[in-house]
Amino acid sequence: MEFKRVVVTGLGALTPIGNTVPEYWNSLINGVSGAAFIKSFDVEKFKTKFACEVKGFDADGFLGRKDARKLDPFVQYALFSTEEAVKDAGLDFEKLDTSRIGVIWGSGIGGLKTFLDEVVNFAKGDGTPKFNPFFIPKMIADIAPGHISIKYGLRGPNFTTVSACASSNNSLIDAxxxxxLGKANMFITGGxxxxxxxxxxxxxxxxxxLSTRxxxxxxxxxxxxxxxxxFVAGEGAGTIILEELGHAIKRGAKIYAEMVGGGMSADAYHMTAPHPDGLGASLVMKAALEDAGLTPADIDYVNVHGTSTPIGDPQEVKAIQDAFGEHAYRINISSTKSMTGHLLGAAGAVEAIASILALKNDIIPPTINHFTDDPxxxxxxxxxxxxAQKRVVNIAQSNGFGFGGHNASVIFKKYQQ
Structure with a gap:
């Protein structure tokens, strides 16, 4: 069976360092940190008092106060980044077969704020179960793609992938x-x-x-x-429009890049710690390369998981050396989490956007905040x-690893007709 080609035709981002894709990219290549003291709640008694929060996002202004109250922030963020991606892709759904357009979304946790608020309110009461009727539909992790499909009338495959910090890489791979395989024409995907x-x-x-700096x-x-x-906690959303190449060409879409492969693996080691030798991480990068029909020598850039944890970073470096051999010295790697913090289930999508833009612009975003070499x-x-470093980037790979030993890696290349 001959596979159809899949291309990227739209991008949307809401991040701690920019509320649109151009703002996000500009901050990335200029090494802007999104970390600051937390403003959304009182942190006086917390060990960590900072995070990479989204800044200047007005949910009421975007959705209207009534509708905003019905949605957990993770859904608000999803709808916001998706609106940018839909506009960027030039989509007019009235002219498209919406039964062949789906939504596959990633979230590691879902509506945590909603769950917290409802349980705290119940605990403060007399034991009478006075829960908000929107409690469950606001909280469940699958509700974000549901709302996206409702907004745009999309009737293709619709579900959420949950694999901790690998979630939105898994959503990209599924889409x-x-x-x-020809099962759909287009997906709105991300996390x-x-x-x-x-x-x-x-x-x-x-x-x-978490860091306590x-x-x-x-x-x-x-x-x-x-x-x-x-790591530094982050929040936000990233949306990528993936489209079958023939469908994209027929509607005259602009094309950012081509998605050519994805790999998945498990560490089978520990519920939170990565394998000490990076076995699962190495396996997933090799699997993605095999899926794409590429060799290690084809890769120019790897956007690494790189969370800034004492045990996580060394394992990924070991994995890169194992997967790429001598070519590991010829590629650029960088962790954009040094700027955005760790967006958990949204990390894969936001970092895939960084990788796609590195391809488009031939610029590698940096790993900032480096002061002392680790021997x-x-x-x-x-x-x-x-x-940031300028170099020709023809093929980029992006890694995502999650608690439970979940690993997912995606590969994009410059589009050629």
Missing amino acids: FNYLR SEAIINEAGIGGFNAMHA NDDPATASRPFDLDRDG AFDPKINFTFNT
Whole structure:
């Protein structure tokens, strides 16, 4: 069976460093940090008092106050980034077969703020179950693609992928596979997350996963730096319009890039820690390369998972050296989480957008906040520290790894007719 080709025809982003794709990209290549002290709740008693929050997002202005109250922030973010992507792709759904347009969305947690608010309100009462009727439909992780399909009248495949921080990479892979098998013409895909609240920060603090660099939040996310001390929580959404090539050409769509492969694997090791030798991470990169029909020498850039945790970063470097061999010294790698923080279930989509724009613009976004070399890492590896680098980028790979040992990696290349 001959697979159909799949291309990227629209992008949308709501991130801690920009509320549109152009703003996000400009911040990335200029090394802007999105980390600051948390404003959405009182952090006085929390070990970590900062995060990468979305800034200047007006849910009431975007949705109207009545509708905004019916939606958890992770759904609000999804709808916002999707509106940008739909406009960017020039989509007029009245002229398209909406039965062949689907939505596959990723979220690691879903409506955490809604769950927190409802349970706290119940606990403050006398035991009478006075829950908001929107509690369950606001909270469930699958509701974001539901609302996207309702807004645009899309009747193709519709579901959510949940694989922790690999979630939106998995959503991209699922959409890619449906399209290349000819099961649909187009997908709105990506991911969103909104965990910067008392439960999210408190929960990750309890497991010692977050940086506690409260004296200098802007430099707290330090992937591959000797003094990294944990990840910085982020929030937001990324939307990618994936489309079967023939369908895109027929409607005269602009094409950013071609998606050519995706790989998935499991660490089968620990519920939160990655395999110490990076076995699952190496396996997933090799699987993506095989799926795309590529060799390690074909890759120019890897947007790494790179969360800035003491145990996570070394395993990914080991995996890259295993998967790419000597070519590991000829590629650029970078962690854009140094700027956005870790968007959990939305990370894969937001970082895929960074990878696609690196292809389009031939610029590698940097890994900022590097101060001290870690002797555990081979100095010949180009981590793209602190400053963006210009180079021809024909093929880019983007990694996402999640609690539970979930790994997903996607590959994009410059589009050629």
